[in-house]
Amino acid sequence: MAASQDTIEKAEALGESYKHGFVTEIESEFAPKGLNEDIVRYISARKNEPEWMLDWRLRAYRRWCEMEEPQWAKVDFPQIDYQDAYYYAAPKGYDDRPKSLDEVDPELLETYEKLGIPLAEQAMLAGVAVDAVFDSVSVVTTFKDKLEEVGVIFCSISEAVQEHPELVRKYLGSVVPYSDNFHATLNSAVFSDGTFVYVPEGVRCPMELSTYFRINAQHTGQFERTLIIADKGSYVSYLEGCTAPMRDENQLHAAVVELVVLDDAEIKYSTVQNWYPGDKEGRGGIYNFVTKRGACRGRNSKISWTQVETGSAVTWKYPSCILQGDNSVGEFFSIAITNNRQQADTGTKMIHLGRNTKSRIIAKGISAGHSQSTYRGLVSVHPKAEGARNHTQCDSLLIGDECGAHTVPYIEVKNPSAQIEHEATTSKLSEEQLFYCRQRGLDAEAAVALLVNGFCKEVLQKLPMEFAVEAQKLVGVSLEGSVG
Amino acid sequence: MSEVMLKIENLHVTAEGTEILRGINLEVGAGEVHAIMGPNGAGKSTLSNVLSGRPGYEITAGSISYFGEDLAALEPEERAAKGIFLGFQYPVEIPGVAAMSFLKTAINAQRKLRGEEELDARGVMTLVQGEAKKLNIGADMLKRSINVGFSGGEKKRNEILQMAVLQPKLAILDETDSGLDVDALKLVGEGVTALRAPDRAMIVITHYQRLLDYIVPDFVHVLAKGRIVRSGGAELARELDQLGYGDLAKVPAA
Numbered sequence A: 001m002a003a004s005q006d007t008i009e010k011a012e013a014l015g016e017s018y019k020h021g022f023v024t025e026i027e028s029e030f031a032p033k034g035l036n037e038d039i040v041r042y043i044s045a046r047k048n049e050p051e052w053m054l055d056w057r058l059r060a061y062r063r064w065c066e067m068e069e070p071q072w073a074k075v076d077f078p079q080i081d082y083q084d085a086y087y088y089a090a091p092k093g094y095d096d097r098p099k100s101l102d103e104v105d106p107e108l109l110e111t112y113e114k115l116g117i118p119l120a121e122q123a124m125l126a127g128v129a130v131d132a133v134f135d136s137v138s139v140v141t142t143f144k145d146k147l148e149e150v151g152v153i154f155c156s157i158s159e160a161v162q163e164h165p166e167l168v169r170k171y172l173g174s175v176v177p178y179s180d181n182f183h184a185t186l187n188s189a190v191f192s193d194g195t196f197v198y199v200p201e202g203v204r205c206p207m208e209l210s211t212y213f214r215i216n217a218q219h220t221g222q223f224e225r226t227l228i229i230a231d232k233g234s235y236v237s238y239l240e241g242c243t244a245p246m247r248d249e250n251q252l253h254a255a256v257v258e259l260v261v262l263d264d265a266e267i268k269y270s271t272v273q274n275w276y277p278g279d280k281e282g283r284g285g286i287y288n289f290v291t292k293r294g295a296c297r298g299r300n301s302k303i304s305w306t307q308v309e310t311g312s313a314v315t316w317k318y319p320s321c322i323l324q325g326d327n328s329v330g331e332f333f334s335i336a337i338t339n340n341r342q343q344a345d346t347g348t349k350m351i352h353l354g355r356n357t358k359s360r361i362i363a364k365g366i367s368a369g370h371s372q373s374t375y376r377g378l379v380s381v382h383p384k385a386e387g388a389r390n391h392t393q394c395d396s397l398l399i400g401d402e403c404g405a406h407t408v409p410y411i412e413v414k415n416p417s418a419q420i421e422h423e424a425t426t427s428k429l430s431e432e433q434l435f436y437c438r439q440r441g442l443d444a445e446a447a448v449a450l451l452v453n454g455f456c457k458e459v460l461q462k463l464p465m466e467f468a469v470e471a472q473k474l475v476g477v478s479l480e481g482s483v484g
Numbered sequence B: 001m002s003e004v005m006l007k008i009e010n011l012h013v014t015a016e017g018t019e020i021l022r023g024i025n026l027e028v029g030a031g032e033v034h035a036i037m038g039p040n041g042a043g044k045s046t047l048s049n050v051l052s053g054r055p056g057y058e059i060t061a062g063s064i065s066y067f068g069e070d071l072a073a074l075e076p077e078e079r080a081a082k083g084i085f086l087g088f089q090y091p092v093e094i095p096g097v098a099a100m101s102f103l104k105t106a107i108n109a110q111r112k113l114r115g116e117e118e119l120d121a122r123g124v125m126t127l128v129q130g131e132a133k134k135l136n137i138g139a140d141m142l143k144r145s146i147n148v149g150f151s152g153g154e155k156k157r158n159e160i161l162q163m164a165v166l167q168p169k170l171a172i173l174d175e176t177d178s179g180l181d182v183d184a185l186k187l188v189g190e191g192v193t194a195l196r197a198p199d200r201a202m203i204v205i206t207h208y209q210r211l212l213d214y215i216v217p218d219f220v221h222v223l224a225k226g227r228i229v230r231s232g233g234a235e236l237a238r239e240l241d242q243l244g245y246g247d248l249a250k251v252p253a254a
């Protein structure tokens, strides 16, 4: 089904008049501003999607029209005008994707370099396969051959819709249904691109898979969709990094990530989120409303979420595990840093359905400036989850007197054999510690970085090596100006 | 007297509106060890805090010059890079930061401030392990979070290790002997003595004579109620040990 002629014409007109990119000088193609069924059809048509995909998007769109934005999170921001944004932007000419790095626009590679991701070198050196997403279209995928050898599929979700429709149809929306929540439903209607991974039975993925998402075009919401399936007895570690350039206005980022893990398989999913947080007064910055959920469907399956959240003006994010399979394990290791006027409401949900399921939560929240940080977590043990166990540890560190840290743990236990432990601490970065470090030669900023890294150590250790170093630096950078 | 390193003149210091130091005069030359003794609350820790630049104190009169430079104008980390080291009376715990990596950060922070090249991980390791051995500090202690769960003796030995590694020009040791048993006292005392050098001065703050059995001072000063009320040689410390501070505190400043 094609988008209406009118919409296509409008889009083309826009593409013509749009001579220069904002930060990177690459021409973009936009769908006209706003959201309606035609836009959904337009996105789908641009991607040559099969009818089932368009139907799914439309069902989501119609559902979304009836939904209201959730208000329960402890975050405060002006009403978002969903009609005042573009829902599709693609660097021009990338419908025919480059086959190798040589074919990639050098301007684009330079942008990645500025972000500290020299695609060519870093990928080679680190042995990381990078699927870079530039605006809404996946630009280049490296190391594909090596992965194909062992049967691992690692491609953009648009490509997967074309090449592996049976897998996408089977699993897309099976963890986060299109009707799940306001932001996930919006994503289901308009998702532009994202990553697809399938690890076949018995395969240990030979390298860390990594995606760098990037918002580049102005007024463009970013709606990635990630779907990772670990078949029986397989293992994959996936790294997601995000960053965005400085802008005065707020931009919406509403991603959905779905993980499916079958018998004896494991997915380790790590995120370093560094979206633009806004300036000191709270102008600009990303609204990060993300739905991340994994299903441990098989026996002895395992999902491990590790996140370092330092960016975004407003974060609303609860990577969760549905522990269906007996003996399955869910883990959530989190560092959330807020500074200046940032607000973060983040945590996890561990839903224990199977027998002897285990979950472990370590959440470290650091608040500085006038920021607000909330840990919101749910541990739910269903009647059949005999022998379920959870251990939760929530530590908050406050820097200065004007910030806030809040802990909101929900615990629902419907099986008497469950063992649930919850520990929470709140402390202030002490003057004593600061002076001790400074007396030894560290300036105030280096001292804060050192102390906060120490506070987060348990979680930082969970990150893959390539990310741990970057994350440690980020911890320092994001707290600049928080003391002195 | 050898080259004057530190010169304190008529130093008056208040904290939260209360005057704590009331006119301190002290000159410390390179290679000298000065002991400062005095009753609790005399202002000994205040003096060491002011010298190292701890926030929260106000110098209301007088001056501190260090190699001819006005010390009060420098940030604590600048003072550290210029060779001022404070061995803390109560070393603080830093969870999640191993003693070894703390030292690496500190060494390189100081080097950077001095415009020197950074030391690589192996260089730091060799340096630290060498000094640690002399103080009977094992590799496992260097891996533990700094001061977290350390015994009193371990904390103080760790302070001396930092001093040994950072090679200061002026070391101020604030009650390094408090909370130490006889064996630890000997280890620390000998460790400090080994660090005496012609280009290094030390201010050793202590309550008791016993540390001075190991670190024999060149000068002993008695601090009471924010003033140095008596100065002398090593024999003054022994005298105090027998007589106590009671009478001295009454003696008006010269």
Ligand SMILES: Nc1ncnc2c1ncn2[C@@H]1O[C@H](COP(=O)(O)OP(=O)(O)O)[C@@H](O)[C@H]1O
Pocket: B015, B016, B018, B020, B038, B039, B040, B041, B042, B043, B044, B045, B046, B047, B056
């Ligand atoms: N920050 C401060 N604010 C107020 N009073 C202080 C402060 N620091 C020290 N004092 C007071 O100053 C006096 C000297 O303290 P201190 O220098 O710790 O003595 P000492 O180390 O000789 O035992 C004490 O009476 C103490 O209570």
Ligand SMILES: [Mg+2]
Pocket: B044, B045, B046, B089, B174, B175
């Ligand atoms: Mg004291």
